[in-house]
Amino acid sequence: EHKFWGTQPVPQPGEGPPIDDGFIEPSRPVEEVRQEPYPLHKDFEWSILDISDPSQCKEVYDLLSANYVEDDAASFRFQYSAEFLKWALMPPGYHKEWHIGVRVVATKKLVAFISGVPMTLKVRRNVINVTEINYLCVHKRLRSKRLAPVLIKEVTRQTHLKGIFQAIYTAGVVVPTPVSTCRYFHRSINVPKLVDIGFCFVPRNSTLARMMRLNAVPDSLSLPGIREMKEEDVLQVAQLFTKYIKRFDMHPIFDVEEIKHQFLSGRGQGNVGDGGPGRRKGQVTWAYVVEDPHTHQITDFFSFYSLPSAVIGNQKHPVLEAAYLYYYACDIVFEPNAEEGGLFKHRLQSLITDALVVANHAKFDVFNALTLMDNVSILKDLRFGEGDGFLNFYLYNWRTARLAGNNAEGDVP
Numbered sequence: 001e002h003k004f005w006g007t008q009p010v011p012q013p014g015e016g017p018p019i020d021d022g023f024i025e026p027s028r029p030v031e032e033v034r035q036e037p038y039p040l041h042k043d044f045e046w047s048i049l050d051i052s053d054p055s056q057c058k059e060v061y062d063l064l065s066a067n068y069v070e071d072d073a074a075s076f077r078f079q080y081s082a083e084f085l086k087w088a089l090m091p092p093g094y095h096k097e098w099h100i101g102v103r104v105v106a107t108k109k110l111v112a113f114i115s116g117v118p119m120t121l122k123v124r125r126n127v128i129n130v131t132e133i134n135y136l137c138v139h140k141r142l143r144s145k146r147l148a149p150v151l152i153k154e155v156t157r158q159t160h161l162k163g164i165f166q167a168i169y170t171a172g173v174v175v176p177t178p179v180s181t182c183r184y185f186h187r188s189i190n191v192p193k194l195v196d197i198g199f200c201f202v203p204r205n206s207t208l209a210r211m212m213r214l215n216a217v218p219d220s221l222s223l224p225g226i227r228e229m230k231e232e233d234v235l236q237v238a239q240l241f242t243k244y245i246k247r248f249d250m251h252p253i254f255d256v257e258e259i260k261h262q263f264l265s266g267r268g269q270g271n272v273g274d275g276g277p278g279r280r281k282g283q284v285t286w287a288y289v290v291e292d293p294h295t296h297q298i299t300d301f302f303s304f305y306s307l308p309s310a311v312i313g314n315q316k317h318p319v320l321e322a323a324y325l326y327y328y329a330c331d332i333v334f335e336p337n338a339e340e341g342g343l344f345k346h347r348l349q350s351l352i353t354d355a356l357v358v359a360n361h362a363k364f365d366v367f368n369a370l371t372l373m374d375n376v377s378i379l380k381d382l383r384f385g386e387g388d389g390f391l392n393f394y395l396y397n398w399r400t401a402r403l404a405g406n407n408a409e410g411d412v413p
């Protein structure tokens with residue numbers, strides 16, 4: 001059934017849960033790794049892209065803008081900004097050899113892309129160095145020609161050449177074999193626009209005015225001591241993040257440099273407002289901390305990123321401005337059995353409500369979140385609605401039992 005995936009070191013359909021966690025195929029010495037790129041049709045050539053070069057970054061942006069992920073109805077298409085790609089593809093320790101393009105020999109036009117970035121991942125009891133694969137894209141005119149498997153094999157080869165033999169990736173599609181599946185939830189902010197573009201509907205028993213009232217976001221931040229994260233906070237945020245994230249069966253491990261990159265390097269240039277209301281020029285990420293007014297300790301933080309979508313064929317509203325909840329942490333512990341979820345749930349609700357306030361000021365139309373981390377405990381109360389999209393998580397060359405996640409209510413049936 002899966003001509004390509006059936007040949008790869010991934011759990012195959014019908015395999016039972018593994019007896020123990022570990023690799024599927026052993027690592028090899030770098031000398032034994034294939035040294036030549038995989039062959040391409042004679043009209044095409046491989047091209048390593050230098051994302052630090054604005055013109056090459058723009059080429060990837062142009063390819064993805066016209067050809068990347070769309071929803072099933074082809075109404076929306078992800079429109080990652082060039083600044084976003086720079087932030088996502090150039091974390092500490094990135095390898096330019098993992099930013100792989102395919103060009104037309106005759107015109108040098110970029111027609112396909114795949115990328116990897118290094119990451120330290122904890123999966124249950126094991127810490128593994130992986131590549132995080134993303135932005136696999138083939139130009140619409142070159143689809144269904146088995147180019148995707150060649151891109152995947154080439155990024156695998158380049159990964160092996162750096163001594164890395166495991167990968168993590170996510171996709172909307174199901175291929176062998178997801179390790180976990182999350183559902184998307186959406187919190188409406190700009191209700192009239194969302195209705196206008198068909199992102200949501202006014203139910204028969206409601207009105208636009210009532211929907212706007214129900215989804216009104218508070219005018220100002222509510223947590224005492226909340227403010228934008230700054231460079232001086234990096235060490236404390238790293239400690240808070242590391243402590244909080246340990247509770248989950250699969251999570252990245254970020255050192256201090258990586259924390260700085262993840263939460264501060266996508267912040268854009270200039271002052272808030274230079275990129276429009278509530279935004280810096282080129283701002284990709286937002287990060288806020290709660291500093292205890294008495295102890296000056298950082299007790300909480302949240303982050304989200306900007307990932308707009310093109311509204312396909314809409315002249316009035318060409319772009320849907322979407323914010324995506326990213327990492328957060330609190331210094332109090334989730335109590336699953338406490339009445340109403342206890343202190344933690346209350347705290348997380350206040351924290352993410354403040355995230356909505358910031359996103360509203362920055363003129364986002366919708367705030368999205370997945371059913372991971374502790375999100376499920378707060379999504380319904382904060383008026384996030386269940387979406388129809390799922391995100392499947394995959395591990396390459398690593399066996400582990402399926403991760404239930406903390407997503408009981410949002411998991412696939």
Ligand code: YNC
Nearest residue numbers: 002003004005134135136137138143144145146147148165
């Ligand atoms: C996908 N998204 O099943 P079989 S997500 C994985 N992830 O193989 P062809 C995919 N595999 O089933 P097309 C996949 N999509 O026969 C398709 N496949 O075994 C498999 N869309 O290839 C598919 N971006 O070239 C089939 O298909 C084979 O021309 C078919 O190209 C596919 O970035 C694609 O959704 C996705 O641009 C490039 O449709 C194209 O259709 C496209 O005939 C819009 O391919 C954009 C889009 C995907 C976003 C993403 C994560 C990708 C992960 C790839 C796997 C990485 C493995 C780890 C490597 C490193 C290992 C180390 C160490």
Ligand code: MG
Nearest residue numbers: 144145146147
């Ligand atoms: Mg193809």
